[in-house]
Amino acid sequence: MSIEVRHLIHTYSEGSALSVRALNDVSLTIEDGEFLGIIGHTGSGKSTLVQHLNGLLKPTSGQILVDGEDLNGEHVNRRALRQRIGLVFQYPEYQLFEETVAKDIAFGPKNQGLSKEEIDERVRYAMDCVHLDPATYSERSPFELSGGQMRRVAIAGVLAMRPSVLILDEPTAGLDPRGRDRILSMLEELHSREKTTIVMVSHSMDDMARLATRLIVVADGQILASGTPREIFSREDMMVSAGLGVPEASRLCSALRSRGLDLPPDLYRPEELRDHLLRLWHASSPKGKEGSVC
């Protein structure tokens, strides 16, 4: 399923004194099966953009085409469409409401009108995706879980609808490193195993470096740049001027380069930086005991 955004403009409270133009002529295409990262600092319009992708916000002007069909067209069943394009909001744990974890996750599939067996199967599948053991957690109240667990329940609530596109707005905000790592590896699995198209909004460059196959930089309601993470992160000047910065590995790499180390300019993952450094180290030191350290 591909989503195409054409010349999207969105103005909040149009016509009043408080009107704000949040998006200004944004065009982009989300290809089937990609992992798209949307980055931009607070107030750049990222959240407004993703809420258009499943029809929760209506464009002031412009179009959103899902598989070639206008999302805001007259004869489109937006409710059904929202179930194919799952959206996980910022701090989704605040939307939990049921007595038990299983019931809360079943809310989406129930709204899809599925049979009871199908719903149970979906709940198990979703809990499995987010690494929550159904035997332990199904019957517990979502309100007695930890923050990270609650967030995984909320994400499972969207996954249970088996969307073909999953959009997440800052899924790791406010989590501790372990909670963050859990969410990221879960997304990694979904993308590689289930071939789900994923759109993730974040301002953590390290998260993006780990997962995204393509990046879009949003600034002041417009698309500043788009490309592979390697292309984007090698333009450190642009990233800094957009108020963003680059991943830790890129920063370390350019610091080492300025000290005269012979490294490629576009490294952005910790692993590849490690490999290059090891290669340099092996080349410069005599073969033997030091090499065995690694």
Add this chain to the structure above:
Amino acid sequence: MLKNITMGQYYPVDSPVHRMDPRMKLVLTIIFIVTVFLSHSFVGYLLLLAFLVLACRVSNVPFRLLLKGLRPLRLIIIITFLLNLFFTSGEDVWVSVWVIRITREGFLQALFYSLRLVFLVAGTSLLTLTTSPVALSDGIEMLLSPLKVIHFPAHELAMMMTIALRFIPTLLEETDKIMKAQMARGADFESGNILARAKAMIPLLVPLFVSAFRRAGDLAMAMESRCYHGGEGRTRLRVLKTTRNDWLALLTVLCLLGLIILEGIFLKGVLF
């Protein structure tokens, strides 16, 4: 969709009336209400109307906003009018069909009592249009503070009002967010019968209540960690001061009251 609800009806412009001491405005509103009840003829009403138009001019508030405050009460006003119209006995019969009798006296009385409601609402609207909710609760606190001797919690009451007002926009924003999140999970808030719609509100209300309690707990903690312990010995950011304008306004309203009392003495029963 919920952003269109504006809280209260404060009309934020600058005017001598906006700058007045909220305590004085509260007192004047009470005197105005008494004056409306003392007025016994349409001549008195002309005076009241003249005063309202003058006050409106001075406060830079469009007159139609005063009348907008009447909308929620339109049913009560209409019922008052109809009851008085049909159930007042009189001699000068205009219409008489079956059990319905409309008399000249009935018509005048109906007009009189419904106009009384209009004046009450328009006059008090002027207070809320020109006074911000926070200033209003400050004023109420100060006016009620003499009651502290009988252990009336004036400060606590005002603080509760201020906090409640402060959280209304926050909760509206939260509602909007939760609503969208549940819609993204396929929730439907718009179709179905009353029962189905009430049930559809559960996924919205539960998270809203949970977050309201969480916020309340956080706020209480934040206030206590900054040593809040009630109103005792507390100084204020905005010290309320009465100025010459306030006394001038008081004089005007007292003149109105005097005129209405005179009207009551000399014109009583002229139109009835």
